[in-house]
Amino acid sequence: MEKPISILLVDDEADFRAIISDHLEEKGYQVFSVGSGQEAISAAQEQDFDVALLDVKMPGMDGVNLLQMLKEIDPSVEVIMLTGHATIETAVQSIKLGALDYLSKPVRLSELEVTIARALEVRHLRRQAFQLRERLRQKEAFPEIIGKSRKILAIQQQIEQVAQTDATVLIEGESGSGKELVAKAIHRRSKRGDGPFIVLNCGALQESLLENELFGHEKGAFTGASTEKRGLVEVADGGTLFVDEVAEMSLACQTRFLRILEAGDYRRLGSTKDLKVDLRIIAATNKKLAERAKQGQFREDLFYRLNVFRIVVPPLRERKEDIPILIGHFLANSEVGPKPPPPVSPEALESLMDYSWPGNVREVANVVERTLIVSQGLPIRPQHLNLTSREVPLVTCGEKDLLPLEQVERDHIQKVLAAVSGNKRRAARILGISLRNLYRKLEHYGLANSEPLKTAL
Amino acid sequence: MRRVLVIEDDPKDMAITRNAVLRAGLFPDCVATGEEALSYLLRNDCAYILVEPCVKGLNLPLILSLANKRDRKAAIVVITKDSSLTSERKLREMGILYYMVKPADDMELSMVLQNGKAD
Numbered sequence: 065m066e067k068p069i070s071i072l073l074v075d076d077e078a079d080f081r082a083i084i085s086d087h088l089e090e091k092g093y094q095v096f097s098v099g100s101g102q103e104a105i106s107a108a109q110e111q112d113f114d115v116a117l118l119d120v121k122m123p124g125m126d127g128v129n130l131l132q133m134l135k136e137i138d139p140s141v142e143v144i145m146l147t148g149h150a151t152i153e154t155a156v157q158s159i160k161l162g163a164l165d166y167l168s169k170p171v172r173l174s175e176l177e178v179t180i181a182r183a184l185e186v187r188h189l190r191r192q193a194f195q196l197r198e199r200l201r202q203k204e205a206f207p208e209i210i211g212k213s214r215k216i217l218a219i220q221q222q223i224e225q226v227a228q229t230d231a232t233v234l235i236e237g238e239s240g241s242g243k244e245l246v247a248k249a250i251h252r253r254s255k256r257g258d259g260p261f262i263v264l265n266c267g268a269l270q271e272s273l274l275e276n277e278l279f280g281h282e283k284g285a286f287t288g289a290s291t292e293k294r295g296l297v298e299v300a301d302g303g304t305l306f307v308d309e310v311a312e313m314s315l316a317c318q319t320r321f322l323r324i325l326e327a328g329d330y331r332r333l334g335s336t337k338d339l340k341v342d343l344r345i346i347a348a349t350n351k352k353l354a355e356r357a358k359q360g361q362f363r364e365d366l367f368y369r370l371n372v373f374r375i376v377v378p379p380l381r382e383r384k385e386d387i388p389i390l391i392g393h394f395l396a397n398s399e400v401g402p403k404p405p406p407p408v409s410p411e412a413l414e415s416l417m418d419y420s421w422p423g424n425v426r427e428v429a430n431v432v433e434r435t436l437i438v439s440q441g442l443p444i445r446p447q448h449l450n451l452t453s454r455e456v457p458l459v460t461c462g463e464k465d466l467l468p469l470e471q472v473e474r475d476h477i478q479k480v481l482a483a484v485s486g487n488k489r490r491a492a493r494i495l496g497i498s499l500r501n502l503y504r505k506l507e508h509y510g511l512a513n514s515e516p517l518k519t520a521l
Numbered sequence: 522m523r524r525v526l527v528i529e530d531d532p533k534d535m536a537i538t539r540n541a542v543l544r545a546g547l548f549p550d551c552v553a554t555g556e557e558a559l560s561y562l563l564r565n566d567c568a569y570i571l572v573e574p575c576v577k578g579l580n581l582p583l584i585l586s587l588a589n590k591r592d593r594k595a596a597i598v599v600i601t602k603d604s605s606l607t608s609e610r611k612l613r614e615m616g617i618l619y620y621m622v623k624p625a626d627d628m629e630l631s632m633v634l635q636n637g638k639a640d
Binding site: 260261262263268269270272273276277287289290291293294296298299 | 596604606609610613614616618619621622623624626628629632633
């Protein structure tokens with residue numbers, strides 16, 4: 065049974081309280097009426113109220129002060145002010161302190177009912193919004209980094225450690241392993257979390273465009289530059305600039321980029337004016353940047369500036385225990401396929417666990433989406449998966465474990481017969497030989513009259 | 522030949538963009554409304570989408586979502602008359618490749634199309 069709506073009525077006039085209480089109780093509300101601010105505070109400390117009706121002018125504590133106190137005790141209570149001495153100042157003050165509405169006495173009961181109904185609606189909506197925010201906050205403890213493996217938990221810890229600082233971060237990891245997600249997680253948890261998160265992919269643009277994109281240009285900086293252009297350092301000002309594939313940055317661009325890291329200074333192309341920015345740099349690469357620096361392909365001083373805090377994102381094959389979780393996540397969140405998503409058969413899961421995932425998490429997302437389309441709502445089986453290279457785990461064995469071909473064939477025939485409960489016609493079909501040929505082999509291996517091998521289920 | 526979807530409702534700007542695409546050795550398919558853009562993307566693949574976000578009826582997040590669903594992701598280049606920092610930030614956070622304010626330099630645009638690497 066739904067809890068009745070409870071209303072706190074506070075007015076020093078007993079007759080007024082009686083009229084209002086009676087009327088509201090007839091409408092099904094539960095009314096708790098008191099004659100002073102002090103009594104109202106005691107009541108509010110003992111129970112929750114949905115709506116409070118407060119007289120403004122009362123001896124002792126007036127309605128406006130009472131409003132403040134009630135909101136301290138329970139910010140979610142919706143307050144309606146009632147007064148015979150309406151002034152604009154009091155009305156404005158009350159609203160600023162959180163009152164929903166202001167009614168002048170003598171109060172029209174129909175108007176009071178409508179106002180209470182509106183207050184309840186507002187309360188309901190506020191509550192819903194709060195619950196949604198809470199649910200989202202809990203769900204998004206680490207929404208970006210999915211997994212429960214030891215390695216992923218270590219990454220989450222590193223993110224928590226570095227997020228609150230302004231330290232430059234270098235993220236290393238294979239393509240598709242989640243480097244950008246790690247960068248976003250750091251940004252969201254930092255004090256720059258409300259600021260912009262801007263991505264520059266150094267591998268996506270050629271050298272001259274990259275510098276232009278990063279630093280911008282002045283009008284007339286080169287032929288055709290008819291307007292000025294903001295650089296990404298300016299767009300990211302106050303926030304985080306994520307420099308992906310930083311190893312692809314040209315040496316000339318690296319020099320200008322180093323200046324930003326060292327002093328926060330930069331110049332637009334074609335300008336002699338130094339500009340300042342305040343941003344945090346997170347860089348990422350799938351190359352071994354330290355080696356490139358040693359080989360002179362990457363500035364060593366820039367490398368050391370970037371490598372203040374290093375996070376290495378493991379490839380998926382090194383955290384296979386996360387594969388089922390990732391599969392489940394992408395199945396549940398896919399926009400294709402039925403809801404709820406189809407189950408994954410044990411054989412399909414085995415294939416998914418055996419696969420090496422060279423494309424890492426990004427490849428998991430793509431495989432899941434493709435599989436949902438192919439399976440058409442049916443339980444997912446290995447034939448739906450179409451993994452690009454079926455990697456069978458290597459079984460290494462010594463010479464002594466190797467058997468003669470005849471023995472292998474004999475054992476296999478016995479296994480197939482067991483699987484089909486001795487049905488020779490079905491066994492022949494599975495083995496891809498004629499029934500006559502099967503009988504000949506059974507004769508040859510002395511299996512013509514023997515029981516089939518019992519297979520484990 | 523790799524195709525480029527141009528979403529632009531100003532005929533003059535469309536002509537400039539179209540020429541830049543041809544100069545880059547790509548083939549332009551031009552549409553002037555959000556609806557036409559969605560129809561195109563539901564039926565065709567393209568390497569780039571050059572878009573003016575201010576085109577009437579354009580739902581840019583939906584366009585981006587469709588572009589990302591392709592087997593080969595289309596790269597988005599924004600060419601816009603809105604030069605505000607706020608809108609540039611918002612668009613960049615959506616994951617665009619490049620951002621240009623009109624009048625766009627057709628040489629610069631050609632370079633983006635010739636050498637920017639769409640997935």
